[in-house]
Amino acid sequence: MKSIFLILTSILMTAPITIYDFNKENGLGDWRIEDDRVMGGISQGKFELTEDGHGKFYGNVTVESNGGFSSVQNNSMDINVNPEQSLQIKVKGDGNTYQLRVQQSNDARESYIKEFKTNGEWQTIKVKLSDMKPTFRGRDLDMPNFNFDQIKHLRFLIGTKKVDQKFELLIDCIELVD
Numbered sequence: 001m002k003s004i005f006l007i008l009t010s011i012l013m014t015a016p017i018t019i020y021d022f023n024k025e026n027g028l029g030d031w032r033i034e035d036d037r038v039m040g041g042i043s044q045g046k047f048e049l050t051e052d053g054h055g056k057f058y059g060n061v062t063v064e065s066n067g068g069f070s071s072v073q074n075n076s077m078d079i080n081v082n083p084e085q086s087l088q089i090k091v092k093g094d095g096n097t098y099q100l101r102v103q104q105s106n107d108a109r110e111s112y113i114k115e116f117k118t119n120g121e122w123q124t125i126k127v128k129l130s131d132m133k134p135t136f137r138g139r140d141l142d143m144p145n146f147n148f149d150q151i152k153h154l155r156f157l158i159g160t161k162k163v164d165q166k167f168e169l170l171i172d173c174i175e176l177v178d
Contacts, residue, residue, distance in 0.1 A: 016088060016175035019079060019154070022055035030076040031055065034155075041067020045158075045167075054092075055171040057156055062164040070167070073155035075106050081176060083130040083147045090172035091125065093118020098169060100127055101155040104148035110134045111155070112146040118169065126177065 020029065033045045045059035057072045087100065095118055101111040112132035116125045134141040138159070154174070158167050 016177045019077070019087070019174040019176055020074070021173045022049065022171055023053040024049065028055065029074065031072055031074050033070070033072055035059075035070045036061075036067035039066070041065050041069075043067045043070045043160075045070030045072065047072045050170065056168065057171065058166075058168040060164070060166050061158055061160045063160050063162055064164075067160075069157055069159040071101075071155050071157035073101075073153065075153050077151050077154050079151040079176065081129060081149060081151055083145075083149075084128070084178075086126045086128045086177050088124060088126045088175045088177045089116075090122065091116075091118060092122045092170040092172075093120070094166075094168045095120055096158060096165065096167050096169075099155075099157040099159070100125075100132075101153075101157055102129070102132060102146065102151045103153035104146075104150055106152050108153075110136050110141055110143065111153075113157075122172070 028049055031047055033047050035043045035045050042065050043061040045057060047055060047057050050056050059070055061070050097115050097117045099113045099115050101113045103111050113135050114127045114132050129146045132146040134143040156169060
């Protein structure tokens with residue numbers, strides 16, 4: 001009986017916790033676009049739900065007018081975490097490199113980021129929270145990596161590498177895993 005309890009406990013402790021599952025039932029919830037337009041740029045991202053029930057983040061990023069990024073974000077997260085846990089995302093991208101970004105509070109200036117490269121196929125990408133590095137406006141900060149017990153803000157971002165580009169990222173789900 002004790003071994004059954006230990007097995008069940010182990011399974012429950014390692015079971016993913018769904019943070020957001022993009023599907024027709026959940027829709028897009030509180031996800032919204034933020035582009036470089038907030039700083040005078042002219043990049044344009046869009047976010048919609050596909051027929052298959054995936055979040056589709058797409059558009060064009062341009063360096064014109066000092067631009068260079070587009071993002072889709074959710075500011076209404078309230079997720080209790082341990083920095084040793086990981087975010088696990090299931091995405092299908094276009095070969096571009098994207099950033100997964102989190103903030104521990106909605107008024108934090110710094111974001112904690114991890115880049116991931118897409119390959120045109122569905123990928124499950126696991127990002128350990130304590131590996132996420134602090135940045136502010138694209139600059140690395142001399143601060144510790146993510147070490148908080150909550151996430152209030154989560155974002156997917158694409159930035160230019162000094163080249164205009166089209167982009168498309170399908171997002172299936174975001175989970176918290178041990």
